[in-house]
Amino acid sequence: MKENYYKVAHHTYKVIFADDINNDELIPSSKVFNIDEETAKDNPLLFTLTVDDSFRPAKKGEEIGQFDCGGCNHGVYQLEDGSYQILVSDECGRQACLIQANADFSEGKVALNGTYSMRTFGLNNALMMMYAFSASDKNTVLMHASVIRKDGRGYLCLGVSGTGKSTHTSNWLKYIEGTDLMNDDNPVVRVIDGVATVFGSPWSGKTPCYRNVEAPIGGFLQLKQAPFNKIRRQTVIEAFASLLPSCSVMKWDRRDYLGTCDTVQALIERVPTYFMENLPNEEAVQMSYATMSAN
Amino acid sequence: MKIKKGFELRSICGENIIISLGKENINFTKVITLNETAACVWNAVIGTDFTVADGVKAITAEYEIDDATATADVEKLYQSWVDAGLAE
Numbered sequence: 001m002k003e004n005y006y007k008v009a010h011h012t013y014k015v016i017f018a019d020d021i022n023n024d025e026l027i028p029s030s031k032v033f034n035i036d037e038e039t040a041k042d043n044p045l046l047f048t049l050t051v052d053d054s055f056r057p058a059k060k061g062e063e064i065g066q067f068d069c070g071g072c073n074h075g076v077y078q079l080e081d082g083s084y085q086i087l088v089s090d091e092c093g094r095q096a097c098l099i100q101a102n103a104d105f106s107e108g109k110v111a112l113n114g115t116y117s118m119r120t121f122g123l124n125n126a127l128m129m130m131y132a133f134s135a136s137d138k139n140t141v142l143m144h145a146s147v148i149r150k151d152g153r154g155y156l157c158l159g160v161s162g163t164g165k166s167t168h169t170s171n172w173l174k175y176i177e178g179t180d181l182m183n184d185d186n187p188v189v190r191v192i193d194g195v196a197t198v199f200g201s202p203w204s205g206k207t208p209c210y211r212n213v214e215a216p217i218g219g220f221l222q223l224k225q226a227p228f229n230k231i232r233r234q235t236v237i238e239a240f241a242s243l244l245p246s247c248s249v250m251k252w253d254r255r256d257y258l259g260t261c262d263t264v265q266a267l268i269e270r271v272p273t274y275f276m277e278n279l280p281n282e283e284a285v286q287m288s289y290a291t292m293s294a295n
Numbered sequence: 296m297k298i299k300k301g302f303e304l305r306s307i308c309g310e311n312i313i314i315s316l317g318k319e320n321i322n323f324t325k326v327i328t329l330n331e332t333a334a335c336v337w338n339a340v341i342g343t344d345f346t347v348a349d350g351v352k353a354i355t356a357e358y359e360i361d362d363a364t365a366t367a368d369v370e371k372l373y374q375s376w377v378d379a380g381l382a383e
Contacts, residue, residue, distance in 0.1 A: 064318060065321060236308045236310045237312065237326060237328055240307060240312055240326060245324070251316055251321050252318040252321060254317070257314075257316045261305065261314055265305070265307050268307060269307075269308055
């Protein structure tokens with residue numbers, strides 16, 4: 001048995017590898033977030049996840065739904081005591097992991113299945129859910145965004161998959177000097193001491209960008225493909241409609257959903273959000289950079 | 296009439312936004328806002344089995360408006376709530 005501690009966006013969590021089959025080599029993207037036990041002792045634990053292939057499904061409970069997340073499927077079931085059982089299948093429909101978590105996701109167990117890459121996928125998926133759903137009532141959200149940094153501020157590009165978030169941020173890297181990519185898919189966003197802040201995470205979609213970095217947020221940019229470039233500030237209502245669906249959240253779970261709404265509200269109160277119709281070219285990023293950095 | 300389960304009114308930067316939650320609303324993706332008057336009625340009737348008279352009472356207590364106009368407005372408002380799937 002081996003215990004590992006990680007600290008992501010100032011939240012500490014523990015992963016216990018309880019069997020001889022799985023170990024931290026399954027999650028290389030978490031490596032830079034690893035902290036030693038001595039350091040971890042000073043922090044409250046966000047959650048503990050036990051990895052153990054020998055544990056078996058509980059009674060399935062009530063089916064909440066089957067949710068598609070970028071090709072993979074999450075079957076979500078809730079038991080009478082409010083605890084959850086989640087079955088995750090990969091893009092090929094193979095079952096990659098089984099997760100059981102208590103109602104507030106502070107304690108979880110996961111059994112992995114299949115090849116190394118399926119296990120890596122399954123464990124990262126389990127960690128993302130544990131993180132997002134345990135931190136949602138602590139002014140923290142896991143967002144679907146590509147994040148670029150310039151002059152010490154982070155800018156988050158939002159939009160459903162395929163809207164060109166990564167293209168837009170990669171064009172910032174290409175055309176705007178002094179920029180770096182903080183995360184390409186799943187950054188953590190928190191409001192700490194009144195400051196909206198974005199953090200790198202061990203989860204970054206298809207781009208290997210796993211960085212232990214943070215920056216105050218300079219702006220959110222909701223992107224839409226168009227045959228021209230045009231940017232404008234969003235209204236409060238538009239901002240809400242952009243930010244909330246970009247957060248990993250369980251709509252049916254009151255604690256999780258209201259906590260996420262609180263964080264989204266705090267973000268809208270502090271950070272400007274923009275809507276941009278754009279082409280994948282230099283003019284677009286010069287426009288978004290000039291507009292957002294001026295604020 | 297009743298507001299359906301899972302709808303809550305929030306004030307965000309001065310806007311009255313209705314959020315939807317719960318198993319019943321997993322596929323409810325609309326963002327609905329209310330103006331001040333509608334929010335006044337909403338707050339008065341939420342959680343109750345209400346009538347047009349309840350809505351009229353709420354706005355005549357808050358605004359200078361005659362009963363006939365208030366009644367017409369409340370009927371229109373209720374219909375918009377039903378059409379949006381907020382009330383039944």
